[in-house]
Amino acid sequence: MNAKIDERVPVLIAGGSLVGLSASLFLGRLGIAHTLVEKHPGTSRHPRGRGNNVRTMELFRTAGIEPRIQVAASVLADNHGILQAETLTGTEQEWLFKEVDPGGRLSRFSPTSWCLCSQNDLEPVLLDCARELGGDLRYGTELRSFEQDADGVTAVIGRRGTDERRTVRAQYLIAADGPRSPVRERLGIAQMGRGDLFHNVSVTFRAKRLADAVGDRRFIACYLRNPEADGTLLPVDNREQWVFHIPWHPEHGEELASFTDERCAEHIRKATGVPDMEVEITGKAPWHAAERVASSYGTGRVFLAGDAAHEMSPTGAFGSNTGIQDAHNLAWKLAAVLGGWAGPALLETYGAERQPVARATSERASARSSEHRHPGYAAAPTTGPQRGVLATALGYRYHRGAVVGTDPDSAVVPDELELTGAPGSRAPHLWLRRDGVRLSSLDLYERSLVLLSGAHGGRWYEAGRRVGERLGLPLECHRVGPGLDLVPEPDADWAQAHGTSPDGAVLVRPDGFVAWRATSTAADPVTTLIKVLESVLRRA
Template sequence: MNEEFDHRVPVLIVGGSLVGLSSSLFLGRLGIRHMLVEKHAGTSMHPRGRGNNVRTMELFRVAGAEQRIKDAASILAGNHGILQTSSLTDDEGEWLFKKIDPGDTLARFSPSTWCLCSQNDLEPVLLTCAREYTGDLRYSTQMLSFEQDAEGVTAIVKNRDTGEHSTVRADYLIAADGPRSPIRERLGIGHTGPGDLFHNVSITFDSRELADIVGDRRFIVCYLTDPDGDGALLPVDNREKWVIHVPWHPDRGETLEDFTDERCVEHIKKATGVSGLDVRITGKAPWHAAERVAERYADRRVFLVGDSAHEMSPTGAFGSNTGIQDAHNIAWKLAAVLEGWAGPGLLETYEMERLPLARATSARASARSVEHSHPGYAPAPGVGGGRQSGMLTVAMGYRYPRGAVLGADSELPVVPERMQLGGEPGTRAPHMWVRRSGKRISTLDLYERSFVLLSGAEGKDWHAAASRVAEQLSLRLDAYRVDSGPEAELAPENGADWAEVHGTTAGGAVLVRPDGFVAWRAAGPVPEPEAVLHEVMTSLLRPA
């Protein structure tokens, strides 16, 4: 094409909230140049979306951001559990659960843990991290239109400060533009799911006396159930800054203007059970809980991530975490295609893997809102009943029965009833502590920029085959021998058996994708490992 463009980048990201910023960070870590445009002037100012689950924190760990996020979230590090009570002066309250990780069992599965970091604290960290890499991040910049053709996407963007228009030419576009996504609408992509569930107004307020009333009940959220003052109370700093989500009923003609400061103050006093409480309203923001999943996640060179692809009830923070993990899934696949070591067909697996997961997770989020009796939610009959998978299983035990995997059982559910991370193809690879060059790392720390083949002392042929196949196919494939012997690159701690942990034998091998999911597994040695591995990689990377 001879047309001149103001900017040329491999990837254009539209939307600079949590998922857009995560997309930028993950692409930047992989060395992929990109531009991010966000119509707002800066990051979020409202404390919301605070729950970052263990799988999300694993991704931020590998991306070098985990400790910075923990530092930003340190003020809430001691908050655990969900309390339900008629008021804060009521001693009859019930803990729905008192600790996120009872028994400290999570350490068996992951080097990371859950983290409470509100969106207004998390986004600045992600922005700082993303700007350290290959991204051109532009706030106060709105995409006005886009067109795609066989070779790429052309977008017109506007600087909202200067009014200047410019054209951006990209190979691919990531739509992280929220639940009302203009990009999704432009593509004519519809939804499945029940739609709107309930509406709340999020009210931020200051109260110095409330900390004394809360006392040592360091909850994540407290559901207050007084019929005249129900709401979900969340601490911001455990001292004087708080948020309460209160029901809003637009279906009854109720408007946002009805939520005057005076009404909000009285509601908070009733909800807490303290009629003389000092309350100063500092902000209000409406939000809508919905269960919707896009019918398609991609349209040629455009990919939906986060809320543009799915809306979920906020209970459990499934929506933001699923969105960040969407971004990670498409980032490594775009990098592989743009760098030329995978074919465009690999990008088709994004929808294969992430769309079924969103459907399962969104249903689980709605069910959890029923379990917690979220203020303002009157579920339809039958919603939330039956046996449900646990939080940890939903967060990190999900699997990809189809997609860029070989040997996965396509009949198994996307979210199983119980946690099973034993190296099965399509599941997140097991976590093991190992020593590499004397340094303690998790095996999960190996998975970011390349495929990784793990084998043991009896897997020398696998190790050599990986090197030759990587050269033949010009792809990113690293190999590690896991054993206590002198030739091993990774030494398991405490005599752990890597083969047993990964569900194979001493002569077998496990192939892990850049996102930490098992792509394929060999139960034992084979006569021609190079030919087998060559065929596996060719099939996974879909060169046609």
């Protein structure tokens, strides 16, 4: 492509939905200039993708936007659990689960929690925050073509519906362009998995009387199993705005055009058990539940993220969360390479870490849909009741990549949540005080590597300070203990929580994952740290 270059930018993002916007936010937080193009004229207007799991909320907390998201999510703040019923007015009702965090167990593992915020409410928050950080976000603009070489990517973009053509030269391209990703197809990357699972038409509607039938049942979703009209009911404001997912069977020749307003309204009346309810249809959008994972997460300087890399069944709300966490993993690595403190090969660890997580998570999501008998999904459960939803959301592990000393025999997604400071896992959460201010240990991780050592870890602390200067990389060093710069709250044992000893150390990456752990001191801590850092950052 020998064209005149109109613009130059370090990173170009294709796709401005949840994952693309999150990539922009995370890059902006790290000071990386970027341009985002999205073919649609604005953020999503359809209420979907509402479940933001605890790991995603940790990332938004670190990025400083958790309070703004909680404001956007305030309408559904009291909604919990999934109800299964024949109709809303019948007697056959069962809570598949009633509380997301029964007993408050989650507070032991995280400073935050799950958040129910629909995509149409969350995306504007991400957009505003990304622009405040200097992101160049262009809606109504599409990626028309691209070519890459050893030094970068040359892309052609233009306003949708016009003949405009602008040539952008970027060092890297992030493709967050959805499940039918043109970028993935252009790269020729195949997909693995079971393929399509089931199909729905998502219908938004107003019905003032429906709140009376729902009563005080503040659910996240209600699976209605009326044999004549099944589907999933979701509240938008708990009063008169709702969403209903009607099963759609294109495999049986059912056409999308057959879902008229009249048919949808009558289906909702039958499913809910309120036959004379006035229903005003305000929107319709088809969606497809699938289990697919890309065989590769990129080629050269082009990387896939979100639905472009993986599709998952909606049960458990794993799909968009996995995509947001893709973006977070990739952002710090791009910042490290562009900042000159990591080798280009660090970017190869993105797919090595994220693809196994997506494969394991997508399998869990499909199994959970089967177990819950999600309307429209006919597959019978092949395993027992699904455990470890929290472990899936928070406890996944990286066996290979930018990590040293991992256990390759451990499960990528364990059945039970264990956060013990093992390399490749998310670092443990502890409440600390620094200069009298309370913070979570997770609040330390964003812009640099962090080396933590305990009361007897002075040699590691001094070695870390020397090595950071010698290698020219951002490495914050902290000592944790009474009278030190980070003071744990009473009854908190830093070394025990991190699986080390008072004279050991833990190296944590900017994304909050443990890169390496020493259970005791070393004869030559400087040499040891240099070897570890050169391996983790692919500097050799």
